[in-house]
Amino acid sequence: MSIAPPPRTGRHRDRVLAMRGIDKHFGAVRALTGVDFEVNEGEVVALVGDNGAGKSTLVKVLAGVHPPDGGTIEFDGDPVHIGSPADAQEFGIATVFQDLALCDNLDVVANLWLGRELVEGARLDEVDMEQRTWALLRELSAKIPSVRTPVASLSGGQRQTVAIARSLIGEPRVVILDEPTAALGVAQTAEVLNLIERLRERGHGVVLISHNMADVMAVADRIVVLRLGRNNGEYNAAEVTSEILIAAITGAVDNSVSRRATPPVVPDTRTDGTVIPLTSRERRRPGGGAS
Ligand SMILES: Nc1ncnc2c1ncn2[C@@H]1O[C@H](COP(=O)(O)OP(=O)(O)OP(=O)(O)O)[C@@H](O)[C@H]1O
Numbered sequence: 001m002s003i004a005p006p007p008r009t010g011r012h013r014d015r016v017l018a019m020r021g022i023d024k025h026f027g028a029v030r031a032l033t034g035v036d037f038e039v040n041e042g043e044v045v046a047l048v049g050d051n052g053a054g055k056s057t058l059v060k061v062l063a064g065v066h067p068p069d070g071g072t073i074e075f076d077g078d079p080v081h082i083g084s085p086a087d088a089q090e091f092g093i094a095t096v097f098q099d100l101a102l103c104d105n106l107d108v109v110a111n112l113w114l115g116r117e118l119v120e121g122a123r124l125d126e127v128d129m130e131q132r133t134w135a136l137l138r139e140l141s142a143k144i145p146s147v148r149t150p151v152a153s154l155s156g157g158q159r160q161t162v163a164i165a166r167s168l169i170g171e172p173r174v175v176i177l178d179e180p181t182a183a184l185g186v187a188q189t190a191e192v193l194n195l196i197e198r199l200r201e202r203g204h205g206v207v208l209i210s211h212n213m214a215d216v217m218a219v220a221d222r223i224v225v226l227r228l229g230r231n232n233g234e235y236n237a238a239e240v241t242s243e244i245l246i247a248a249i250t251g252a253v254d255n256s257v258s259r260r261a262t263p264p265v266v267p268d269t270r271t272d273g274t275v276i277p278l279t280s281r282e283r284r285r286p287g288g289g290a291s
C-alpha cells in the first residue's frame with residue numbers, strides 16, 4: 001500500500017469544491033458576505049486580500065472550524081455540510097494553519113503520523129512509518145536531513161515542509177495553506193513554492209493564502225481577491241499584473257459588480273473531452289514557449 005496517490009497530472013481537472021454565497025458573521029462583524037469560491041483538482045488557487053478581508057474565515061469554513069451562516073458548499077457536485085474538522089477530514093480537505101501545530105519535542109516521523117500511527121500487533125510499526133515518511137519527502141523533493149531529529153531543530157522552511165507532508169497522510173483532495181511563506185527567507189520560500197508545485201503535480205487542489213504577490217504570481221493558476229468580506233475579482237495568473245491585483249486588494253478597483261466578467265480558467269480540452277495538459281510555464285505564457 002502506498003501513501004501517495006497516482007499522479008493526476010494531465011487528467012481532466014475536475015471541480016472538487018464550490019462555495020456559493022457564503023455568509024459568516026461574528027456578532028456584529030460581517031466577516032463574509034455572499035462569497036463564491038471554487039477549487040479544481042491539480043490547480044493552485046491563491047486567495048488574497050488585505051488584513052481582515054476574510055481569507056482565514058473562508059478557509060476555516062472549509063476546514064469545519066466555523067459553520068457558515070448562509071450559502072452552500074458542493075463537494076464533487078453534491079451539496080455537503082461541513083460541520084466539524086472531522087467532516088472536513090472525511091471529505092479530504094486538509095488545512096495547514098499558520099501556526100503549523102507541530103509537536104516540537106517529537107521527531108519528523110512522529111509528527112507525520114501523530115494520531116494515525118501504523119501499528120503491528122501491539123507495537124508501533126516504526127520501520128514502516130519511517131520508510132513511508134522518506135518516500136513522501138522524496139516525492140515532494142523535500143530537503144530534510146534526518147527524519148529522526150526533533151522538529152524543534154529544523155529551519156522554518158523545513159518545519160513548513162513537515163506540516164505540509166503531514167497534511168498529505170490522509171490523501172486529501174484539497175490542501176489549504178494559510179500564509180506558508182510568511183515567516184521564511186528567500187531560499188526557504190523558494191523551497192516551499194517548489195513544494196506547492198509538487199502538490200499540484202500530485203493532483204491536489206491547493207488553496208494558497210498569501211500576502212506576497214511575487215509568491216502568488218509564481219505558483220498560482222488562478223487568483224481570487226477578497227475585500228471587506230466580499231469577492232472583489234478573480235484573475236488568471238498568466239494574465240494579471242501585481243498592480244492590478246493590488247488595486248483589487250486595496251479597493252482602487254471595485255470589482256464587486258464586474259467580477260463575474262472574468263471567465264473562470266477552463267482547461268483546453270480535446271474533442272473527446274480530455275484535457276490537454278499544460279506545464280505551469282506554458283500556463284503562464286499564452287504563446288506556449290517553455291523556457
Ligand atoms: N473568531 C472571531 N471572532 C470575532 N471576529 C472574528 C473572528 N475571526 C475573524 N473575525 C473577524 O472577521 C474579519 C475577517 O477576519 P479574517 O481573519 O478572516 O481575515 P484575514 O483576511 O484572514 O486577515 P489577515 O490577513 O490579517 O489574516 C475580521 O474583521 C476579523 O476581526
Ligand SMILES: [Mg+2]
Pocket residue numbers: 055056057
Ligand atoms: Mg488570516
